[in-house]
Structures are given as structure tokens and as C-alpha cells.
Amino acid sequence: MFYRESGQFKSSYAEDQQIFPIRQDRIGIAALLVLAFVVVPLTADQYWFSAILTPFLIFSLAALGLNILTGYAGQLSLGTAAFMAIGAFMAYNVELRLPWMPILGSFAIGGLCAAAVGVVFGLPSLRIKGFYLAVATLACQFFVLWAINRIGWFSNNSSSGVITAQKIVIAGYTLDTPAAKYLLTLAIVTLMSLAAKNLMRSETGRAFMAVRDMDVAAEVVGIRMMHTKLLAFAISSFYCGVAGALFAFCYLGTVEPEAFNLDLSFRVLFMIIIGGVGSILGCYLGSAFIILLPILLNLVAGGVSHTFGVEINHASLSNIELIVFGSLIIFFLIVEPHGLARLWQIAKEKLRLWPFPH
Amino acid sequence: MSVELHAHPRAHRIGEVILSVENVSLAFGGVKAITDISFDVREHEVRAIIGPNGAGKSSMLNVINGVYHPQHGRITLKGRTFTDMHPHRAASMGIARTFQNIALFKGMSVLDNIMTGRNLKMKTNFLQQALWVGPARREETEQRRAVEQIIDFLEIQHIRKTPVGRLPYGLQKRVELGRALAAEPELLLLDEPMAGMNVEEKQDMCRFILDVNDHYGTTIVLIEHDMGWSWTSRTAWWCSITARRSATARPTRCAPTRP
Numbered sequence: 001m002f003y004r005e006s007g008q009f010k011s012s013y014a015e016d017q018q019i020f021p022i023r024q025d026r027i028g029i030a031a032l033l034v035l036a037f038v039v040v041p042l043t044a045d046q047y048w049f050s051a052i053l054t055p056f057l058i059f060s061l062a063a064l065g066l067n068i069l070t071g072y073a074g075q076l077s078l079g080t081a082a083f084m085a086i087g088a089f090m091a092y093n094v095e096l097r098l099p100w101m102p103i104l105g106s107f108a109i110g111g112l113c114a115a116a117v118g119v120v121f122g123l124p125s126l127r128i129k130g131f132y133l134a135v136a137t138l139a140c141q142f143f144v145l146w147a148i149n150r151i152g153w154f155s156n157n158s159s160s161g162v163i164t165a166q167k168i169v170i171a172g173y174t175l176d177t178p179a180a181k182y183l184l185t186l187a188i189v190t191l192m193s194l195a196a197k198n199l200m201r202s203e204t205g206r207a208f209m210a211v212r213d214m215d216v217a218a219e220v221v222g223i224r225m226m227h228t229k230l231l232a233f234a235i236s237s238f239y240c241g242v243a244g245a246l247f248a249f250c251y252l253g254t255v256e257p258e259a260f261n262l263d264l265s266f267r268v269l270f271m272i273i274i275g276g277v278g279s280i281l282g283c284y285l286g287s288a289f290i291i292l293l294p295i296l297l298n299l300v301a302g303g304v305s306h307t308f309g310v311e312i313n314h315a316s317l318s319n320i321e322l323i324v325f326g327s328l329i330i331f332f333l334i335v336e337p338h339g340l341a342r343l344w345q346i347a348k349e350k351l352r353l354w355p356f357p358h
Numbered sequence: 359m360s361v362e363l364h365a366h367p368r369a370h371r372i373g374e375v376i377l378s379v380e381n382v383s384l385a386f387g388g389v390k391a392i393t394d395i396s397f398d399v400r401e402h403e404v405r406a407i408i409g410p411n412g413a414g415k416s417s418m419l420n421v422i423n424g425v426y427h428p429q430h431g432r433i434t435l436k437g438r439t440f441t442d443m444h445p446h447r448a449a450s451m452g453i454a455r456t457f458q459n460i461a462l463f464k465g466m467s468v469l470d471n472i473m474t475g476r477n478l479k480m481k482t483n484f485l486q487q488a489l490w491v492g493p494a495r496r497e498e499t500e501q502r503r504a505v506e507q508i509i510d511f512l513e514i515q516h517i518r519k520t521p522v523g524r525l526p527y528g529l530q531k532r533v534e535l536g537r538a539l540a541a542e543p544e545l546l547l548l549d550e551p552m553a554g555m556n557v558e559e560k561q562d563m564c565r566f567i568l569d570v571n572d573h574y575g576t577t578i579v580l581i582e583h584d585m586g587w588s589w590t591s592r593t594a595w596w597c598s599i600t601a602r603r604s605a606t607a608r609p610t611r612c613a614p615t616r617p
Contacts, residue, residue, distance in 0.1 A: 013502040014495070195488040202487035202498055203473075203480040210463045210474050217461035220423060221541065222449030222478040231484060278465065 003351040019197055036186055041179050049178035050251070056291045057185045058246045063271040063283035064196055065239025070269075071278035072200055073232035074212025075125050079118075079137035080268045082144035083237040084244025085260035086114040088163075089154045091245035095166045096156060103168050107188070107245040114241025115234040117144065122233030126226055141262055148257045155257070162256045165249040181250040188246065192239060197280055199235070208232050209278075274332055276341025285340040293328065297321045370575040373401030375434075377422065377545060377577075382431030384417055391417040392428070399545070404571050404578045415581045416458055419547045422579075423448040423455055436544075450478055454543035456534045458550045458581075464523040468514060468533050471522055472505045475540030479504075505540060511573075512536050512566060528559035535566060539574075546570065548580035560584070 003024050010016040020026045044053065066080050091110030094101055101109070121140035125133050148154045148161065155161045168175040168184065175181055199205050207228045210218035219225055248255045267290060275286020298321060305312045312320075336343045377399040384392040392414040399405050407415050420426040422433065424443030433440050435451055454475070463471050479501060486494040509518055512532050517525060522533055531551060538546055551567060552560045570576050 013499045013506075017498060017502065198490040198494075199484060199488045202490075202494060203477055203482070204484040204487050206466065206470055206474045207477060209466050209470070213463035213465050214461045216425065217457065217463070218474075219445040220425065220449065220455055220461075221475050221537065222446055223474075224446055235484070 003348065003354075005352070017201070019201070033190070036190075037183070041183060044179075046178050049182045052292065052295060054178070054182050054185050054251050056287055057182075057189045058243050058251055059268065059271060059291055060284045060287040061189045061192060061246065062240050062243035062268045063275065063287050064193060064280065065236045065243060066268050067272045067275075067277065067280070067283050068196060068200075068208070068239065069232050069236035071272055071276075071282075072205060072212065073208035073229065073236075075122070075229060075232060076130060076134040077137040077236070078134050078262070078265050078269065079121060079140035079144075080240050081260040081262065081264035082141045083114040083118055083240035084247060084264070085144055085148055085257060086117055086237075087111055087241025087244030088165075088248035088255060088260070089148055089257075090114070090241070092163045092165060092248060093154065093156070103166075103170060103249070107242055107249075110245040111238040111241035114244070115238040118233040118237025118240075119230050122230050125229045125233065138262075141265055145257055145260065160256065162254060163248070164254045165252075168249055185246050185250045188242065192242065193280060196239070200280070204231065212278075270329070272339075274329060274339055276339025279339065279341035281344065282339050282341035285344070289332075289340065294321060294325060297324055370402035370571075372403050375399070376401045376436060377579075378434040379418075379422070380432045380434070382418075382421055382428045382433070384414070384421055384426055384428045392421070394431075396431075399577060399579055401544075401577055402571070402575050404568070404580070407579065407581045408583070416549055419455060419549055419579070419581065423453045423547060449541065452541075452544035453547065454538035454541045454545075455547035456531075456538050456549060456551060458553065460527070460530045460534055462522045462530055462534055462537070465521065467519050467521055468525070468536075469502075469505065469509075469518045471533055472508055472536045472540045473501060475537035476501050476505065478541060508536050508539050511539075511569075528555050528562075531555065531559075531563065532566070535563075535570075539570065539576075542574075543576060545577045545579065548578065550581050550583065552582060552584060 003022075005022045005024070008021075008023055010021070015021070020029060040053070062080060062084060065083070066077060069075050069077050087107075087110035089110075090113040091106040094106040094109045095103065098106075117140070121137060124136040128136060152158075155163050168181065170184070175184055200208070207218070207223045210221070210223055211225065211228050211232075215225065218228075244260070247259075252259065271286035271290050272283060273286070274289050275284070276282025298317075301312070301317050301320060304310070305317070332340065336346075375398045378396075379398075380396050382392055382395050383390070395414070395418065407418060409415050417426060421428050422443065424445045424447065427442045431441070433443060435443075435448075435453070438451075440447075463474060466474070480497060482494040482497050509515055512535065514529065514532060514536065517529060517533075522530055525533065535548070535551065538548075548567065552563050555563065567578060567580070571578055
């Protein structure tokens with residue numbers, strides 16, 4: 001009833017091509033941005049910033065990076081965590097060795113290094129596809145962690161390979177509170193999401209999707225296969241690299257190479273599968289599902305045991321949590337294999353007619 | 359940059375040889391798909407390639423636009439001779455094609471599919487597109503205008519935002535023709551454009567193909583089994599391929615079934 005675009009006419013192609021062509025969507029997204037940038041910083045507490053919101057945003061960015069590669073360009077990758085590691089460790093090294101470099105510059109250089117490595121490990125994609133390519137990117141995952149562990153330069157010769165991220169200073173201000181770090185992460189993630197959306201609705205994005213859907217036809221209409229696939233790897237790895245740098249600087253502070261193991265790659269992959277492959281909204285939904293749901297389950301379980309006076313010991317509580325979490329993943333995949341983003345889309349279609357059937 | 363289609367009011371006079379295939383042979387291991395085939399295609403004509411199943415017709419089209427690489431022979435396109443084509447070069451020299459089994463980008467809308475057909479006209483780089491700055495935005499709108507002309511031409515306005523995977527077969531074929539036309543090709547290769555269609559859809563497709571030839575002067579090489587819907591335009595020539603020989607002839611006994 002409220003979500004209806006009738007009466008909203010487009011009189012130019014530019015109007016038809018905007019990101020949110022429906023007015024209700026534009027109002028909604030503006031409200032969301034105000035909420036995220038203004039209301040949340042004023043109301044949320046430390047725990048929310050450092051344990052929930054910041055990791056949620058960082059994982060959304062990593063999922064966005066993987067989604068560009070896997071969801072849009074159709075190249076399956078298990079190297080996400082490796083690219084994040086490169087971003088984190090290179091940003092750390094740039095800060096360490098070039099003290100004059102502004103922090104955002106370090107993040108960008110971390111991302112660019114990840115992009116370069118991504119291009120190298122993307123080369124097999126010119127010959128192999130699907131599961132076989134995933135195995136090739138697995139090699140990247142192991143190789144990068146091995147290199148960071150073995151080559152002392154990356155961690156400034158720290159014996160355990162652990163790095164401690166430097167202070168974040170932007171234009172003289174030191175961002176050391178969780179709220180400030182949240183705002184920085186939010187700003188970067190918002191801008192990079194916008195850039196990703198722009199990219200995916202223009203020629204580059206169409207070329208990615210064409211390669212994904214039918215590579216022979218893509219080649220025949222003149223899309224250069226090598227250029228397109230390597231560009232997809234580069235952009236995706238850049239996003240993952242920046243996410244990794246934020247992971248180290250804004251979330252953990254102190255990171256060991258093992259934080260970027262295969263587990264993390266799989267986590268990000270699950271995010272895009274649950275959220276929606278080939279959808280930017282899906283990255284956020286998937287990240288929220290994987291990050292927030294365990295916390296929510298924890299709260300619910302705690303509440304249940306409290307109200308009913310049942311004493312549940314901690315070990316079985318966390319097991320129950322895992323069981324519920326696993327079943328929910330299976331449930332969502334059966335109900336909607338195209339992810340939460342598709343459920344949202346279906347809900348919007350339904351809302352257009354609700355509450356009247358015609 | 360002009361994005362208008364080069365529209366011409368009337369049918370075009372047949373011109374010089376635009377494509378010449380000389381002694382092309384193609385084999386996959388021990389299987390000889392094409393053996394020593396030669397033929398010419400002249401500018402603005404509609405040329406049909408016929409032959410029994412397995413004669414190598416589709417392989418011939420794949421050789422012309424560089425999907426397959428022949429072992430022997432030469433291809434001369436617009437005065438330049440190649441022993442081997444590449445898809446990107448073929449596309450940038452003005453060859454577009456459709457496939458026998460529809461090869462659309464299933465996850466994309468009709469509009470995006472046809473826009474993809476114009477990718478060689480796009481000059482902005484990915485950074486400009488990511489920032490959505492002036493040139494990228496302008497280009498997107500200009501190309502959209504050109505694509506809308508094709509959408510009008512093919513009468514598919516009502517489905518422009520529909521994902522192509524949801525469309526019925528006949529419309530998918532039409533969208534695929536649209537994607538090929540979007541590149542403003544000089545030479546259009548159509549691989550069984552009417553296979554699997556009902557009579558009405560065949561009539562429509564036949565009309566579109568002849569209209570493309572009339573309006574835009576596009577040279578058309580097509581493969582079709584249904585002789586009845588014959589290439590009745592005065593420009594049509596047969597080129598019959600069997601695995602071992604080819605012959606070119608003007609159709610003399612075809613019923614004039616032009617819709």
C-alpha cells in the first residue's frame with residue numbers, strides 16, 4: 001500500500017537509470033543512512049560498536065569483494081581471506097615504513113597490493129572454471145599465509161607474526177574510540193558500495209555478467225576475456241584488501257596471520273551464498289546473518305534459560321546455538337536458494353499489491 | 359560521437375565482395391568438419407548457407423567469426439586477409455552473430471543484453487564508471503538511446519526490463535538478434551534464426567531479417583533448414599555446403615513467400 005510506484009513516471013533515460021528508481025526506496029535508503037551516520041553513533045554503546053557493527057560492516061565489504069568476483073563475474077574463489085591478509089599486512093607495512101603516508105593512502109595501497117596478487121592468481125581463470133578454479137585460488141590462500149608467516153618483513157620480524165596496527169590519524173585527529181572507528185568504517189564501506197553499484201550497472205558490470213552467463217557469446221560480441229576476468233579479480237581483491245586493512249586497524253587492532261585462515265574465506269563465501277549471489281544488498285544481508293545471528297541466538301538462549309529458570313551450562317548453550325544456526329542456514333537455502341536478497345525482492349513485489357490483490 | 363544507426367531509406371544495391379572464404383579446412387582431431395570450402399559474400403546481400411546436418415554449416419560461421427581456427431585456408435574480410443580470425447577482431451571489424459542454441463546472458467535483462475552488444479562502442483574506463491562521472495554517465499545515456507531504437511525496431515518494448523531467462527523461446531531469439539544488431543554490424547551471421555519457431559514467429563523473424571537488410575544495408579549470411587521460408591528477397595543466394603564441396607547458386611524455384 002505504501003510501497004507503490006504508480007504515478008512515478010520516468011521522462012529521461014538518466015532518470016530510468018538511477019540506482020533507486022522508486023521514490024520509496026530513495027526515502028528508505030536516506031533514512032537508513034541518517035540512522036547509520038547520526039542516530040547510531042549517538043545512541044549505541046561501546047560493545048555494539050566494537051563487537052557488532054564494525055565487524056558487520058567489514059565483513060559486508062569483504063563479501064562485496066567476493067560477490068563482484070563470484071556473483072557478478074562468475075569466478076569461484078576461496079582466496080578471500082588471503083587477499084584480506086595482504087591488505088592488512090601491507091597497510092601495516094606502509095604505515096610503518098612510510099610514516100608520512102596518510103592512513104587512507106595506506107588502506108588504498110594495501111588494497112592495490114591485494115589487487116596485484118589477485119591478478120596473478122586470477123591467471124588460471126583464463127584456462128579453468130568452476131571448482132577447478134576454486135582449487136587454484138585455494139593455492140593462493142595457502143601460499144599467502146605461508147609467505148606472511150615465513151617472511152619476517154611482513155610482520156616487521158615479530159617472532160609470532162603478530163602485528164599491532166598503528167593509531168589511525170586523519171587530518172590531525174586520532175580516531176581511537178570505537179565510535180570513531182565505526183564511523184570511518186561506515187564511510188569507507190558506503191563509498192565503496194556506491195562505487196561497486198555504479199560499476200555493476202555500467203559497461204564493466206555487464207561485461208562481468210556476460211562472462212558469467214555465456215562466455216562464448218561474450219567473446220563474440222567483442223568482450224576481451226582476459227581483460228575482463230583479470231579486472232574482476234583485481235577489483236574484487238582490492239575490495240577484500242581494503243576490508244582486511246579495516247579488519248586490522250578498526251576491528252582487531254592486533255592480528256596474527258592465522259586470523260586470515262581458510263575458515264575466514266569460507267565464512268565470507270557463506271555470506272554471499274546466504275545473502276544472495278550477484279546482489280549488492282545480499283552482501284549486507286549475508287554478513288548480518290552470519291555475524292549478528294549467533295549473537296541474537298545467544299541473547300535468546302540466555303533469555304530463555306533465565307525466564308524459565310532452566311540451568312543450561314555454557315557448553316551445551318553454545319552447541320544449541322550452532323545447531324540452530326546450521327538449521328537456519330539449511331532452511332534458508334531450501335526456501336530460497338538465491339539468498340536473502342531474493343526474498344527481499346519477492347517481498348517488495350508482494351508489497352506493491354498489498355493489501356489489495358489487484 | 360554519433361550513436362545513430364546508419365539508417366537508409368531503401369534497399370541497397372549489391373556491392374563488392376565483403377567476405378571471401380578461400381579453401382578453408384577445419385578438423386577436430388580426425389573428424390573433418392570442413393574440407394576445402396570457398397565462397398564469396400557481397401556487400402548488402404542475403405546469403406543462405408544450406409546443407410545436411412553435420413555438413414559443417416555452423417562450423418563455417420564459427421570459422422568466420424573466429425571461434426574456431428581452421429587448419430588451412432584464408433579469410434578475406436573487407437580487403438584484409440587472415441589465416442585465422444579471433445572473436446574480438448571479428449567483432450571490431452563489424453561481424454555480429456546469433457547462435458543456433460540461444461546464447462543470451464540469462465541472468466541479465468533484455469536491455470542489458472542488448473547494451474552488452476554495444477560494448478565496443480563504450481570508451482570510458484572502469485574508474486570513470488565506478489565514480490559515475492560525466493563521461494561515463496553521458497555514454498550510458500547515449501548508448502541507451504541507440505539501444506532503444508533497436509528495441510523499437512524489434513518491437514520488444516514491453517519486455518525491456520525482463521530477465522531474458524523468463525522469456526519464451528521466440529522472443530529470446532528476437533532479443534539475440536537485437537544484441538547482434540546493437541553492434542551495428544556490417545556482416546550479420548545468423549545460425550538457424552527460425553529453428554523451433556511456429557509459423558507466426560517465423561513470419562515475424564523473416565520480416566525482421568529482411569528489414570535489417572533493407573533499412574541498414576547489413577550483409578546477412580544465414581543458415582536455415584526451412585526452404586519454404588525462403589530467402590525470397592531478390593538478393594538471396596544459396597551457398598550449399600557439404601563436408602567436401604560448396605556450390606553457389608541463385609534460388610530459382612522457391613515459392614515467393616515473403617510476408
